[in-house]
Amino acid sequence: MSVLVYAESWGGSFRKSTYEAVSYASETAKLLRTDVIALTFGNESDDELLKLENYGANKVLTTSGIEKGDSKAATDLFSANCSDANMIIFPSTYTSKMIAPRLAAKLKAGMTSNVISTPSSVSPIEIKRKSFSGKAIENTKINTEKAIIILAPNAFGLVECNGSCKIQKIESANNTSVTINSQKVASGKISLAEAEIIVSAGRGLKGPENWEMIEELANLLGAATACSKPVSDIGWRPHSEHVGQTGIVVAPNLYIAVGISGAIQHLAGVNSSKIMVVINTDPEAPFFKSADYGIVGDAFEVIPKLIEEIKRIN
Amino acid sequence: MNIIVCISSVPDTTSKINFTDSGGKFDSDGVQFIINPYDEFGLTKAMMLKEANGGKVTVITAGDITIEPVIRKALAIGADEAIRINMTPQDSYSTAVEITNYLKNSPADLVITGRESIDYNGGAVGGMLAEMLDLPFINACNGLHISGDTAEITREIDGGIENISTNLPFVISGQKGLVQESELRIPNMRGIMQARTKPLQVIEPLDNVQLTISSGFEKPANKQDCKLVSSDNVADLVSLLRDEAKVI
Numbered sequence: 001m002s003v004l005v006y007a008e009s010w011g012g013s014f015r016k017s018t019y020e021a022v023s024y025a026s027e028t029a030k031l032l033r034t035d036v037i038a039l040t041f042g043n044e045s046d047d048e049l050l051k052l053e054n055y056g057a058n059k060v061l062t063t064s065g066i067e068k069g070d071s072k073a074a075t076d077l078f079s080a081n082c083s084d085a086n087m088i089i090f091p092s093t094y095t096s097k098m099i100a101p102r103l104a105a106k107l108k109a110g111m112t113s114n115v116i117s118t119p120s121s122v123s124p125i126e127i128k129r130k131s132f133s134g135k136a137i138e139n140t141k142i143n144t145e146k147a148i149i150i151l152a153p154n155a156f157g158l159v160e161c162n163g164s165c166k167i168q169k170i171e172s173a174n175n176t177s178v179t180i181n182s183q184k185v186a187s188g189k190i191s192l193a194e195a196e197i198i199v200s201a202g203r204g205l206k207g208p209e210n211w212e213m214i215e216e217l218a219n220l221l222g223a224a225t226a227c228s229k230p231v232s233d234i235g236w237r238p239h240s241e242h243v244g245q246t247g248i249v250v251a252p253n254l255y256i257a258v259g260i261s262g263a264i265q266h267l268a269g270v271n272s273s274k275i276m277v278v279i280n281t282d283p284e285a286p287f288f289k290s291a292d293y294g295i296v297g298d299a300f301e302v303i304p305k306l307i308e309e310i311k312r313i314n
Numbered sequence: 315m316n317i318i319v320c321i322s323s324v325p326d327t328t329s330k331i332n333f334t335d336s337g338g339k340f341d342s343d344g345v346q347f348i349i350n351p352y353d354e355f356g357l358t359k360a361m362m363l364k365e366a367n368g369g370k371v372t373v374i375t376a377g378d379i380t381i382e383p384v385i386r387k388a389l390a391i392g393a394d395e396a397i398r399i400n401m402t403p404q405d406s407y408s409t410a411v412e413i414t415n416y417l418k419n420s421p422a423d424l425v426i427t428g429r430e431s432i433d434y435n436g437g438a439v440g441g442m443l444a445e446m447l448d449l450p451f452i453n454a455c456n457g458l459h460i461s462g463d464t465a466e467i468t469r470e471i472d473g474g475i476e477n478i479s480t481n482l483p484f485v486i487s488g489q490k491g492l493v494q495e496s497e498l499r500i501p502n503m504r505g506i507m508q509a510r511t512k513p514l515q516v517i518e519p520l521d522n523v524q525l526t527i528s529s530g531f532e533k534p535a536n537k538q539d540c541k542l543v544s545s546d547n548v549a550d551l552v553s554l555l556r557d558e559a560k561v562i
Contacts, residue, residue, distance in 0.1 A: 010472070017472070069469065069478045071441065071451045093472050098453045101441025105410065110525035114435050126529070132340075133432050135331040137534060141527040177450040178480040183471070191473030197562070221562060233495060245327060245432065246351055246490045254561040264328050268432070275559045277551070278540070288540050293554055297545030305548040310562075313552065 002037050003029040004085035006078070007052055007060070008068070008093050009042035010185060016158070016194050019055050021091035021151055023159040026056025027118050028087060035059065038165075039081060041066040041074065046167055053165040055158065060165055063172040068095045072177040075102040081170060082107070086146060087125065092153040092193070100150050110142035113150040130155075133245065133268040152272070153193055154251040192243065195224035197254045200243060200270075202228035204259015204280060204299055208236035213303045214258065220310045226250070228260045244269035258299045262287025279303070315369035315460075315482075317360040318422040319393065320413060320439060322350040322431040323377055323384035333531045340433070340531070347384055352428025354391075356488040358498050359458060360426055361392045367460070369423075370394045374413055376403045382514070389509035390501030396514045404524040410442035412519045417447060423482045429454055429489040434528075440487035450484040456491025 005025035007018045025036045035058040040049065042064075049060045061081055066073045078099065082088055088103065090096035097113070104111035114130040116137070125147040131138035192198065199218040205211065211225075218225045225241060232242035243250050245265040255273035259280060260266060267290055270276065278291040279302050288294050295302050325331065325345045332341040349357070360371045373388045374397040375381060385396045397416060403409045417425065425447075430437035437453075444451030456475070457468035460482070467478045467486065486492075501509070543551045555562045 015472070068471070069452070069476050071444070071453075075445065094454045094470055095472075097437050098441060098451060098469075101406065101438035102445040102451060104407065104438065104525075105442040105445035108407075108525070111406070111438055112526055113437055131434055131531065132325075132331045133327075133435060134534070136333070136531045138434075138528055139530045139532075141529050142525070143527060144525050178452070178478050181466070181477040181479055183474065183476045185471065185474035189473075193472050229495075239491065242490075246355075246495070254555065254559070268327060275555070275561050277555070288542075290537060291540045292537065292559065293551060294540045294542050295545050295548070295551060296542065302545050302548055305545075306552065309549045309552045313556070 001032065001034045001086055002084045003032065003034060003087045003089060004037050004039060004082050005057070005089040006091065006096060006099070007038040007040045008091055008095055009040065009044050009048070012042065012044050012048060014044070014048065014051060017091040017093055017153070019158050020156050021089055022052050022055040022057050024118065024151060024156045025089045026161065027159060028089070029056070031119060031122050032086060034086070037061060037085070039078065041077060041172065042068070049167050050165065053163045054160055056161050056163055057165045058163065060167045061170045062167060063170045065172050065174050067180045069180045070176055070178050071098040071102050073172070073175055074099045075106055076175060077172050078103050079106050080173070082146070088146065088148045090148070090150040092151045096150050100148050104148045107146055108144065109146040109148050110144040111148040112140045112142065114152045115149045116152050116155040130272065134271040152251065153249070154253070190222070190224040192224050192226055192241070192248050192250050195250070195252050197221045197223035198226050198243070198250060198252045199223045199256045199258070200226035200228070200260060201231070201258040202260030203230050211237070213307065217303060217307050217310070220307060220314070228266055257287055257291070258303065260287060261285045262290060315363060315367050315423045317363060317369060317371045317424045317426065318417065319353065319357045319360045319371060319373045320425065320427040321353040321357065321373050321375045321384070321388055322428065322433070323347045323375065323381040324350045324431050324433040327351070327432065337531045347381065349384055349388055350428050350431045352430060352432070352489050354498055355490055355492045356426035356428055357388060357391060357393065358493045359488065361499065362493065363424070363460060372397060374399070374416060376401050376409045376412055378402055385514060386509045387501060389512045389514070390505040391499050392505065395512055398514060398516050399519055400516050401519040405526045405528070406436045406438035406442060407525045408523055410439050410446060411521050411523055413439070413443055414446040415520050416517065417443070421483070425449070425483070425485040427485070427487045429487045437487070440485055444485040447485070450480045451486070452478055452484070453487040455486040455488045458486065458492060
C-alpha cells in the first residue's frame, strides 16, 4: 500500500504546485497509514529531488528519457510503477491533465479532477471537488481499488515537515508516440497558474500604453499580470494573459481587478481566488458583488496612490 | 479526412446553478443549454480542416433526447452528421467507453474534444479515449496544422507553449487558439434548415460501466459583502489587505 504522487519539474526545478501535491499526498498517506512515493522524469539533480522530503515524500522514483508532452510514454511509466499504490495524486498542471485520464483508462481506475480537500472517507475514497466552474462543490466517491486525483490549483497549501527520503533510479521503456519540437517557457516572469497575487486589468485602462502602472504594481507585490478577454481580443495584451472562462483559470490568494466590469465569463475564471479587490469607476459594475474589497474610483488616480503606499510600507 | 468532434451540452455560462433532492442532482429546470464553449472551438477547427482537405465532420455526444437541440445547432454550424449515445453520462469513464465502442467500428483520422466541459469540469474524456484507442493525445491544444499524415500541434504548458508533431490518427483536447473567438460560426438560416434533415443517429450504450459516483453538491459559502474603501483613503485598502485579509 502507498500513495504515489507525480512530482513535475521544469528546467530541473520543482514548482510550488508539486510541493503542494506532495504535501497533499503526505496528509492523505497519514489517513491511509502508509508512505508517500514521488515519481519524477524531469532530469532533476539529487539535491533537487531531496527537497521533496521537506513535504513528506518517503521515497523518490526517478528516471529520464521521457518527455512531458508524450502522454503515452508517461502513462506507461506510471502504470509500471503503481502496482502498490491505492491513490495516485497529480498536481494541477497541464501535463497532469494529459497523463491522469490516460492512466485512469489504462488501469480502469476511478479518476476525479479539481480536488480541493483530503478525502473525507478512505474506504471508499470520498472527496470534494470544484464543479460548475466554481459555482458548486461536488462530493465524489471513487469505487475502484486505485483512485486517481488531480488537485485544483492553489487549493491545498504547503505542509512542511522534517522527513527524509531515499532516491531510487528506475528504468523507463521508451515508446514515443510524439516528437517534441520546441518548448517556450516564459522566464523571469511569474506564471499565472503559480502566482499567489495577480494584478489584472481590463478595458478601463483605455489603452495598452497605460499598462506600465499595472506592471509596476505587480512587481512591487511579486505578482503576475493578467487581463480580461476584450483586452486580449483587441491585442492590447497577449492571449496568454487572458484569465476567464475560455482563457486561464486562476486561484491566487489575492486577485486585484482594475477596470474590469466582472462579466460572468471573467468571474468563472477567477472566482476561486481567496481575496478579490476591485477598482472600477462604475459603482454598478457586477464585480463589486463578488469582490471582498473595492474602491469606486478612477484607476489612473487610485493605482499610483496604491503604488506609493506599498512603496512606503515596504 | 474523417473527423469526430465530441461535444457536450452544458448550461449557458450565465445560468444560475441549482440542485434538487437536497443537493443530489443538478436542476436543469429553466436552464438554457449550449454547446460547451471549448468544444465549439474544436468544431470550428474541424469545419476548417474539412474545407481545406475534404472529408467529413461527425459530432458525437452522450445524452438523452433533451440534448438534441444542441446537436442540431452543431449540425447547423456545419457538421455533416451526428451520433447521440442514448445514455445519461455518469462519469468521464462511462462516456469514454461508449464513444470508444463507436469509434472502434467507425475509426476516425482525428478525434477532437474540448479541454473540459464547463459543467462538471472533468477534463478527462479526451485522454481516456486516446488510451482506449491506443492513440497519441495532446491536451490544452491551441494550434493545429495538418499536412498529409503529419500534424504540428501546439499545447499550452504551465507558463508557456510546447510544439509537438505526431502522425494521424490522434486525439486532441482543444481550447481557444485552435481557432480564434472571432472565427466561431453563428448558424445562418440555410444551415438551420439543412440541420433539420442531416442524419442524427441514436445508438444505445453497450457497457454501462461507472467508476466514480457523484454523491451530492453544495454551493460555496456566500461571500461577505464587498467592503468599500474611499478612493481618498487608498492606504486603508493596503492595511486591510495586510492586517485583515493577510494576503500581502
